Amino acid sequence: MDTINSSIPWSLIMPIIVLQLILAVVGLVSLYKAEAIRGPKWLWVIIILCGNILGSVAYFIIGRKDAS
Amino acid sequence: MRQFLLFFRKEMLEMGRSFKWLWVPLVFLMLGIMQPVVTRFMPVILESSGNMPKGMTITIDPPSGMEVMAQTLGQFNSVGLMILVLSIMTLISGERQSGVSQMIFAKPVSYLSYAAAKWAIMLSLVTASFVLGYAGAWYYTVQMIGSVETAAALKAALLYMLWLWFTGSLTLFMSSLMNSAAGIAFVSLGAAILLSMASTWLPRYAYSPGFLPEISVQWLQASEKPTGDLGAAILCLMCMIFFFMIAAYQVKIRKSNV
Amino acid sequence: MTRTLLQVRDLSKRFREREVVKGITFSIAEGSCAALLGPNGAGKTTTIRMLTGLLQPSGGSIKLLINGSPTTDRRPYIGFLPQMPVFYPWMTGAEFLLYAGELAGLTNREAKRETGEWLEAVGLRDEGKRRIGGYSGGMKQRLGLAQALIHRPKLLILDEPVSALDPTGRKDVLTLLQRIRRETTVLFSTHVLHDAEEICDEILMIRSGAIALQGSLEHVRRTHSEPVIRLEVGEDEASRSWLTAACSKNFVIHSEVSGRRAKLRVENVEQASLALMADAASRRIMIRSLEAGRSTLEDLFLKVVQS
Numbered sequence: 001m002d003t004i005n006s007s008i009p010w011s012l013i014m015p016i017i018v019l020q021l022i023l024a025v026v027g028l029v030s031l032y033k034a035e036a037i038r039g040p041k042w043l044w045v046i047i048i049l050c051g052n053i054l055g056s057v058a059y060f061i062i063g064r065k066d067a068s
Numbered sequence: 069m070r071q072f073l074l075f076f077r078k079e080m081l082e083m084g085r086s087f088k089w090l091w092v093p094l095v096f097l098m099l100g101i102m103q104p105v106v107t108r109f110m111p112v113i114l115e116s117s118g119n120m121p122k123g124m125t126i127t128i129d130p131p132s133g134m135e136v137m138a139q140t141l142g143q144f145n146s147v148g149l150m151i152l153v154l155s156i157m158t159l160i161s162g163e164r165q166s167g168v169s170q171m172i173f174a175k176p177v178s179y180l181s182y183a184a185a186k187w188a189i190m191l192s193l194v195t196a197s198f199v200l201g202y203a204g205a206w207y208y209t210v211q212m213i214g215s216v217e218t219a220a221a222l223k224a225a226l227l228y229m230l231w232l233w234f235t236g237s238l239t240l241f242m243s244s245l246m247n248s249a250a251g252i253a254f255v256s257l258g259a260a261i262l263l264s265m266a267s268t269w270l271p272r273y274a275y276s277p278g279f280l281p282e283i284s285v286q287w288l289q290a291s292e293k294p295t296g297d298l299g300a301a302i303l304c305l306m307c308m309i310f311f312f313m314i315a316a317y318q319v320k321i322r323k324s325n326v
Numbered sequence: 327m328t329r330t331l332l333q334v335r336d337l338s339k340r341f342r343e344r345e346v347v348k349g350i351t352f353s354i355a356e357g358s359c360a361a362l363l364g365p366n367g368a369g370k371t372t373t374i375r376m377l378t379g380l381l382q383p384s385g386g387s388i389k390l391l392i393n394g395s396p397t398t399d400r401r402p403y404i405g406f407l408p409q410m411p412v413f414y415p416w417m418t419g420a421e422f423l424l425y426a427g428e429l430a431g432l433t434n435r436e437a438k439r440e441t442g443e444w445l446e447a448v449g450l451r452d453e454g455k456r457r458i459g460g461y462s463g464g465m466k467q468r469l470g471l472a473q474a475l476i477h478r479p480k481l482l483i484l485d486e487p488v489s490a491l492d493p494t495g496r497k498d499v500l501t502l503l504q505r506i507r508r509e510t511t512v513l514f515s516t517h518v519l520h521d522a523e524e525i526c527d528e529i530l531m532i533r534s535g536a537i538a539l540q541g542s543l544e545h546v547r548r549t550h551s552e553p554v555i556r557l558e559v560g561e562d563e564a565s566r567s568w569l570t571a572a573c574s575k576n577f578v579i580h581s582e583v584s585g586r587r588a589k590l591r592v593e594n595v596e597q598a599s600l601a602l603m604a605d606a607a608s609r610r611i612m613i614r615s616l617e618a619g620r621s622t623l624e625d626l627f628l629k630v631v632q633s
Contacts, residue, residue: 012211016101023094030087035415035459053098060091061154074428078414085416167412171473174378174406175429176399323380 027056075185096201133214183316224284231280244315275299337386361522405474415459430477444472464495484514
C-alpha cells in the first residue's frame with residue numbers, strides 16, 4: 001500500500017474531492033431554500049450525500065421544479 | 069437589440085438562481101478530469117483488486133496523452149451530451165407551458181429577440197462548460213499521462229464545440245415545437261446519437277454534423293489527418309441557423325398554451 | 327362626447343371544426359368599463375386572447391383607435407392580466423415589474439419609478455422584495471394588475487380577475503379596479519354577474535360564442551326587467567297544490583315552481599297580487615311571503631344562460 005500511496009499525486013486528486021464537495025453543498029443549499037420540489041426532502045438529502053456527483057446532478061435535473 | 073439584452077439578462081439571472089451556471093460547468097469539469105485520472109490509476113486499481121492469479125502480470129500499454137484526450141471527448145459525447153440536453157430542454161417550452169409567456173407576449177416584444185436570447189444563453193452555457201471541461205482534461209492529461217499536441221487539440225476542441233452547439237440548437241428547436249420535457253429530451257438526444265452513429269455507416273463524402281465528434285477524435289488520434297471537417301462544420305452552422313429561424317417562427321405563432 | 331376606443335367586427339375563431347367564437351361585433355367607448363359576461367366555456371377567454379393579440383382570429387377585425395385612428399400594433403396600448411397569472415417564481419415582485427416595464431418600452435429609470443409606484447398602489451410595497459414563489463393567489467393577482475398597468479395602457483384587459491380568489495382577495499382586487507377605471511378603459515371577463523354589476527357600466531353577455539345581449543347596464547336593466555311576483559307558501563300538501571294551481575291562472579304569463587316557492591311573470595303586478603291573496607284567503611292557504619317587483623339582472627342572466 002505504501003507504494004500506491006506514494007505514487008498518488010495528492011495535489012491533483014484533492015481538486016476532485018473539493019469539486020464533489022462543492023456540488024454536494026450547493027445541492028443541499030438549493031434544497032434547503034427550495035419551495036417546491038418533487039419528492040420528499042429527506043430522500044434528496046440522502047441521494048445528494050451518498051450519490052457523489054450523480055446524486056447532486058439528479059437532484060438538479062429531476063428534483064428542482066423551476067416553473068410553478 | 070435593447071429587448072435582446074433584456075431577455076438575455078433575465079436568462080442569465082434565471083440560470084444563476086437555478087444554480088445551472090454552477091453545476092453544469094462543474095459536471096463537465098469533473099468529466100474532463102476523471103478520464104486522465106482513471107486512466108492513470110487503472111493498473112493500480114486492477115492490481116489492488118487482487119483477484120488475479122499469482123504470478124500473472126497485466127501489461128497494459130500506457131495510452132498516450134492524445135488518446136486520453138480522445139477518450140475524454142467520448143465521455144462528453146455520452147454523459148456530457150445528456151447533461152447538456154437535460155439542462156436546456158425546457159428553455160422555450162417551459163414558459164409557454166406555465167403561462168408566463170401570455171404576459172410577456174401581450175407586451176410589444178420582438179419574437180426574434182426572444183428566440184435570440186434563448187440561443188445566446190444556450191451557447192454561453194455550452195461554451196463555458198465545454199471549455200472548462202476540456203481545459204481540465206488537458207491539464208490533467210499533461211500532468212499525469214503525457215504530452216498533448218497543441219494545434220491538433222485546439223482544432224479538435226473547436227470542431228467538437230460546434231457539435232455541442234448543434235445539439236443545443238436541436239434541443240431548443242424541439243423545445244419550440246413540443247411541450248413535454250421528456251419528449252424534447254428523448255427526441256433531441258435520440259437524434260444526436262443517431263446522427264453521430266450514422267457517421268460510421270455513411271460514406272465520407274456525405275457531410276453531416278454527426279461527423280463532427282468522429283472528426284475531432286481523429287484529429288487527436290489518427291496518424292493521417294481527417295478530411296471533410298470544413299463541409300461538416302459549414303453544414304452544422306447552416307442547420308443551426310435553420311433551427312433558429314423555425315424556432316423564432318414557432319414562438320411567434322404559438323405564444324401560449326393555456 | 328365619448329369616443330370609441332375598441333371596435334370589433336364579426337370576430338370569429340375556429341379550432342378545427344369547432345367554432346368557439348361566432349362572429350361577434352361590439353365596441354367600447356373610451357373611459358368606460360365593460361364586462362364580458364357569460365358562463366364557462368362561452369368563448370370569453372378566446373375572445374380576450376384575440377383582442378390581446380395572443381391568438382390569431384379566424385375572421386373579422388379588431389381595431390384599436392388611438393386619437394381616432396386605428397393602430398397597426400395594439401400591444402403598446404393594451405395591458406393584459408391573464409386568468410390566474412403565472413410569474414417566474416425565482417424573481418421578486420419588484421424585479422418582475424421592472425422587467426415587464428422595460429419590455430413594454432419604458433426606459434430603465436422610468437421603469438424603476440413606475441415599479442415603486444405600482445407596488446405601492448397594489449399594496450405590495452414590502453412584499454416586492456420577496457420571491458414570487460412564496461406569494462398567495464391574491465398577491466399574484468395584484469402583482470398581475472401592476473404589470474398590466476406599468477406602461478399606462480389605454481385599455482386594460484382582464485380575464486376573470488376575481489374568480490379564483492377568496493373573499494378578501496376578491497374585495498382587494500375589486501377596490502383596486504374601482505380606482506383604476508377612473509383613469510383607464512377597462513374590459514374584463516367574468517362568469518359572476520355580481521362582479522360585473524359592482525364596477526361596470528357596459529355589459530356584453532355572450533353565450534356559446536355569440537353575443538346574447540349588450541348595452542349599458544342601465545339600459546339593459548330597464549328594457550329587460552319584467553313584472554314578477556315571488557311567492558312562498560307553507561310546507562303542507564294543500565298549500566303546495568294551491569301554488570301549482572296558482573301558476574295556471576289566466577293572468578300568469580310564465581311561471582317557475584321549485585318546492586314551496588314560485589316565481590310568476592304577470593301583466594300587472596298589483597292586480598295579480600290582489601287576486602292571488604284573495605284566492606289564498608278564500609281557500610284558507612297561508613302565504614308565507616309575497617313579493618311584488620321586477621325581475622333582476624340575475625334573472626335575465628340565468629334566462630340568457632339557460633335558454
